Amino acid sequence: MSAQNLLVELFTEELPPKALKRLGEAFASALAESLVAQGLAEAGAAVVNFASPRRLGAHVHGVLARAADKPVSTKLMPASVGLDANGQATPALLKRLAALGADASAVASLRREGEGKNEALFHDSVAPGVALAEGLQKAIEAAMAKLPIPKVMTYQLADGWSTVNFVRPVHGLVALHGADVVPVSVLGLEAGRMTQGHRFEARANPVALTNADCYALQMATEGAVIASFSERRAEIVRQLEAAAAPLGLTPVEDDALLDEVSALVERPNVLVGQFEEAFLEVPQECLILTMKANQKYFPLLDAAGRLTNRFLIVSNISPDDASAVIGGNERVVRPRLADAKFFFDQDRRKTLADRVPGLAKVVYHNKLGTQGERSQKVELIAVGIAAMLGDERLESAVSMAAKLAKADLLTDMVGEFPELQGIMGRYYAQHDGLSDDVAFAIEDHYKPRFAGDELPRSDVGVCVALADKLETLVGMFGIGEKPTGDKDPFALRRHALGVIRMLIERDLPLNLDALLFVAAGIRGFSEDDANQVAVFMFERLSGMLREQGYSAQEVDAVVSLRPQRLGDIPKRLTAVRAFAALPESESLAAANKRVGNILKKAEGEVGDKADPARFVEDAEKALFAALGEIAPQADAAFEAGDYTASLQKLAALKTPVDAFFDHVMVNADDPALKANRLALLNQLHRTMNRVADLSRLAA
Incomplete structure (x- = not known):
């Protein structure tokens, strides 16, 4: 079978820029997966995706013109049903063979497997491999169906009657296997080798593609288009750095903006623009946001990270004289910056304190009241x-x-740019003459806003941030608005992780249940509601710790005890990992699991302390004596916060614990003796499980 490289391209109207990267990756991967599944390409075949504002494409290495034939074995029916007493085919067997396209002549070649009642008849055949035209048709349709399309469009085809659905209208289809066109069709279009280049700067339009491997080169040279999303993005980064370097400045880093701009241009050309320095009196966050969000510009920062009056424009055209392009963009950005300055000036005419009563008119949630009540x-x-x-x-x-x-x-600036909530509160608080502790706490109470975000800078900010997140968690759980599956409209997982991070990383001497009970009480909900939030938070904590590299056993051992001071958890995990490395750990973990199971099955209340006068066996006396010596040492280390030393002390219990289980019958016939031995095991269990539930380390 001849194998050549395959190119597929859909030429479309402008695709949604924020989704383009995912669309390109999804189209190429789904197309390749389908080809592999049909035997037209090998698993692991090299796949390159192409995605520009007006095209989705894929280049797949080593695609066959026809897939290899496949042997097919079909189980027909039990031999006793398919053959009569004389070994002749029954009507049921003939009907089954006919359904497979075979006749009575195939009976002699049927294969038998099994013996007696389990003997069955099998029909062996060879399925011809699928032709590329048929397989590619299926692959393209499957890839289009799997696209993560934000919103589907319905449009008419050229015949004026038929309508189809796709992310954007498609005007061209290319399918090349080597240099040959593959006869496939989608959305009313027949495949060919012609595509379109840059709207204004293509050297040839349309571009006639020579073969599948020439696509990227021909699009760049003849079509003036960098078809690869990743290559176009890298070129933008290169040009941004090259334009900023002579000025001694640095472009704002923003991966999302970079992806969006890469989806807006086909051949980038970075230019430098500037605005009046008077606008720099406005907080730089406002100016940066308006330039990025509204104009897709890259603001330039100086060495101290301060905004300058220069910015970078990523243009889609490269005229000999770019002054008109630069001037046009400078004229466009000026009103945006003027709006920001107007909002800032207007907002400062009223203090934050004067705005607080207005929160009573802002609905927070129809079951939880207004923002004023929430505040x-x-x-x-x-x-x-x-x-x-x-x-x-x-x-x-x-x-x-x-x-x-x-x-x-309630300010105009946040009304225009919700992303600035908190940030503008800090600026306005400073303008009102409030202390930096208060001002920065207003900004920081939203932190951490995402994974890896910084924590509030001061204790004031931490207290308000904890309160804000705990109130949200308790309130939403209290009205039944819990996260389900991948749906979390109120970002409760993020809030829970924010609380966890602050308690752990700031090592705050705060009891988690106490925090939740306070929040639930103030919110008017029950301790049961608070406990549901606690369970939810410990689940999030377990996931976070596993992502940090701790094993499931280590995490379960610590988190299953629901330690209330979360700041202790890293030290507990370190202690558990050190304990697990001891030669005695495996035996002690298994013994601890056995002790736990015995205590769970015990009837009635188990005593807290054994009576040494009731001991009979030497092994139980030895274990009691060892506990008397080791438990105080382990407890002292625990109280001092040295969890590693506390667990290390337990290693000395291995020998007496093993001897106890080898020579002592816990469930003795004498009830008093049995109760005393259970009490001894209860003492052992408490001593061993203060830092972590060591039974979770048992295999």
Whole structure:
């Protein structure tokens, strides 16, 4: 079978820029998967995806003109049903063979497997391999059906009657196997070798593709298009850096913006623009956001990270004289910056404190009241957290910050740019003469906003951020708005991880259940609601720790105890990992699991401490003596926070524990003796499981 490289391209109207990268990757991978499944390409065949504003394409290496024939074995029926007493085919067998395209002549070649009642008849045949035209037709249709399309369009075909659905209207189809056109069709289009280049700068339009391997080169030279999304993105990065370097400046880093701009241009040309320095009086976050969000520009920063009045434009054309392009973009950005300055000036005419009453008119949730009511509850929770930390001066700043935290939602700037909530609150608080602790807490109470984001900078910010997230968690759980599957419209998983990170990374001396009970009480919900949130948070904690490289056994051993001070958890995990490396750990973990099972099955209440006067066997006496010596040492290390030393002490229990289970019958006939031995095991269980549930380490 001849194998050549395959190219497929859909030429479309402008595709949605924020989805283009995913569309290109999905189209190429789905196309290749289908070809592999049909035997037309080998698993692991090299696949290159192409995606530009007006095209989706894929280049697949080593595609066959026809797939290899495949042997097919079909189980027909039991031999006793298919053959009569004389070994002749029954009507049932003949009917089954006819369905497979065979006749009575195939009976003699049927294969038998099994013996007696289990003997069955099998029909062996060879299925011809699928031809590329048929297989590619199926592959293209499958790839198009699997595209992660944000919103489907319905449009008419050229005949004026038929309508089809796709992400954008398609105007061309290319399918080349080597230099040969593969006769396939989709969306009313027949495949060919002609495609379109750049709207204005193509050297030839249409572009006649020579073969599948010339696509990228011909599009670049004749069509003036960099067809590969990744290559176009890399070229934009190169040009951005090259344009900024002579100015001694650095472009703002923003991967999402870079992806979007890469989806808006076919052949990038980076130019430098500038605006009046007077606009720099506006907070740079506002200017940066308006340039990125509205104009897709890359603002330039100086060495100190301050915004300058220069910015980079990624143009889709490369005229000999770019001054008109630069001037046009400078004229366009000026009104945007003027709007930002107007919003900033207007907002500062009213203090944040004056805006707080207006929160009573903003609905937060129809079952949870207004933002004003929510702010009051967040303030109470935040002050409660500050009180737990035992700092009276902290309480006053926390109260002020929590009271004002949501006030900037009513400003014009945040109304225009919701992404600036908190940030603008900080600027307006500083303008109002409030302390930096309060101002930065207003900004930081949204943190961490995403995985890897920084935590609040001060204790004031931490208290308000914890309160804000705990109030959201308890409130949403209290009204039944829990995350389900991959749906989490209120970002409760993110809020839970934010609380966890603050408690762990700041090593705060706070009890998780106490925090949740306070929040639930202030919100008017029950301790059961708070406990549901706790379960949810420990699930998130387990997932986070496994992502950090801890094993499932290590995480389960620690988290199953639901330690209340989350800041201790890293030390506990380190201790468990060190304990697991000891030669005694496997035996002790197994013994601990056995002890736990025995205690679970015990009837009635088990005593807390064994009576040495009731011991009979030397092994139980030895275990009691060892516990008397080792438990105080392990407990002292535990209380001192040295969890590694606490678990290391337990290694000395291996010998007496093994001897106990070898020579002592726990469930003795004498009830008093049995109860005493259960009490001894209860002591052992408590001593071994203070740092972690060591039974979770058992194989």
